[in-house]
Amino acid sequence: MITRTLPARQVPPQPEPSNPGRARPWQRLQAAAITDPEVLIRRLGLDPALLPAARRAAELFRLRVPDGYLARMRPGDPNDPLLRQVLPLDAEYRDVPGFVEDPVGDGAAMVAPGLLHKYRGRVLLVTTGACAVHCRYCFRRHFPYGEANPARGEWQAALDYIAGDDSIHEVILSGGDPLSLSDERLSGLAGALGEIPHVRRLRVHSRQPVILPERVDEDLLAWLRPGRFQTVLVIHANHAREIHWPVREALARLARAGVSLLNQSVLLRGVNDDVDTLADLSETLSATGVMPYYLHQLDPVRGASHFQVDDDRALRLHHGLRARLPGYLVPRLVREIPGQDAKSPLSG
Numbered sequence: 256m257i258t259r260t261l262p263a264r265q266v267p268p269q270p271e272p273s274n275p276g277r278a279r280p281w282q283r284l285q286a287a288a289i290t291d292p293e294v295l296i297r298r299l300g301l302d303p304a305l306l307p308a309a310r311r312a313a314e315l316f317r318l319r320v321p322d323g324y325l326a327r328m329r330p331g332d333p334n335d336p337l338l339r340q341v342l343p344l345d346a347e348y349r350d351v352p353g354f355v356e357d358p359v360g361d362g363a364a365m366v367a368p369g370l371l372h373k374y375r376g377r378v379l380l381v382t383t384g385a386c387a388v389h390c391r392y393c394f395r396r397h398f399p400y401g402e403a404n405p406a407r408g409e410w411q412a413a414l415d416y417i418a419g420d421d422s423i424h425e426v427i428l429s430g431g432d433p434l435s436l437s438d439e440r441l442s443g444l445a446g447a448l449g450e451i452p453h454v455r456r457l458r459v460h461s462r463q464p465v466i467l468p469e470r471v472d473e474d475l476l477a478w479l480r481p482g483r484f485q486t487v488l489v490i491h492a493n494h495a496r497e498i499h500w501p502v503r504e505a506l507a508r509l510a511r512a513g514v515s516l517l518n519q520s521v522l523l524r525g526v527n528d529d530v531d532t533l534a535d536l537s538e539t540l541s542a543t544g545v546m547p548y549y550l551h552q553l554d555p556v557r558g559a560s561h562f563q564v565d566d567d568r569a570l571r572l573h574h575g576l577r578a579r580l581p582g583y584l585v586p587r588l589v590r591e592i593p594g595q596d597a598k599s600p601l602s603g
């Protein structure tokens with residue numbers, strides 16, 4: 256999810272292969288995701304003329320869309336805001352100054368393999384490079400997933416670092432998408448963190464509950480339910496139409512289990528860059544028991560320049576949102592500036 260790390264060029268991994276006999280239903284759905292642009296275009300009844308570009312851009316960053324997400328798109332509409340987030344386009348080949356492979360320069364914050372300690376009191380662990388969906392605007396689309404996909408053994412160095420610094424009160428599991436890992440591995444990790452007395456909060460950054468609500472099953476709740484820690488789940492939805500009934504039910508299960516729910520979005524041209532869409536998203540989140548947290552300005556990653564909304568417009572949209580919603584439903588408009596001690600609010 257929204258996290259920061261190192262650059263490089265590599266094809267991201269597939270989600271963890273699971274033993275088919277023992278795979279959970281969500282693992283089967285995740286493994287069956289659409290990766291062929293031709294299938295995506297055919298299933299949505301889109302103009303086949305979109306195919307050559309989609310094939311070309313999928314070479315830069317693979318297409319990946321689970322069926323259940325495709326089912327929320329409007330057939331025949333090339334501008335559908337959900338489709339826009341996943342459809343590879345020729346625009347991804349544009350070389351735009353300032354759009355780079357590693358837009359947030361996190362190398363300096365890496366204190367152990369996969370562990371970023373940037374901000375006071377909290378650390379972020381990159382648990383995997385795999386995701387259920389590939390978002391074209393992802394600032395980690397060039398992440399060296401092959402190298403930074405910490406194996407079980409590598410978490411030990413991160414755990415030792417956390418144990419050795421008693422100012423760390425919160426551990427953020429991120430990725431990729433941490434919830435693309437199995438519950439066996441995640442509950443093992445949570446258990447190990449639970450042995451460290453100064454860790455009070457476990458936070459998970461995941462797009463899975465939105466993309467693949469089947470992920471929220473009893474095995475997940477068993478380790479994510481607050482017990483030894485307070486637990487916070489930060490989901491990632493960009494548009495109200497992503498939050499259909501199964502997603503609402505999944506989020507309600509999490510809320511009933513006592514997990515605190517927040518949302519972060521990315522401001523994306525052609526997806527959610529108008530006040531009505533952003534207000535709808537906040538209203539829908541609120542009705543679902545999720546508090547809007549951040550609205551991120553796009554990180555300038557190479558291949559995503561066509562999603563950019565300039566700062567003046569971003570501020571105008573945010574102002575429009577403030578004029579329309581109660582303050583607690585207005586997400587903070589922020590951007591990541593390397594070297595700062597927190598995410599930076601945009602100001603005009």
Ligand SMILES: *Cc1c(COP(=O)(O)O)cnc(C)c1O
Nearest residue numbers: 258259371373374377378379598
């Ligand atoms: C975004 C981020 C966090 C979390 O920041 P909050 O403002 O607490 O949500 C923590 N560590 C790193 C490295 C991050 O990029």
Ligand code: SF4
Nearest residue numbers: 256386390393431462
């Ligand atoms: S879910 Fe999307 S935005 Fe989050 S890490 Fe995966 S590809 Fe990137």
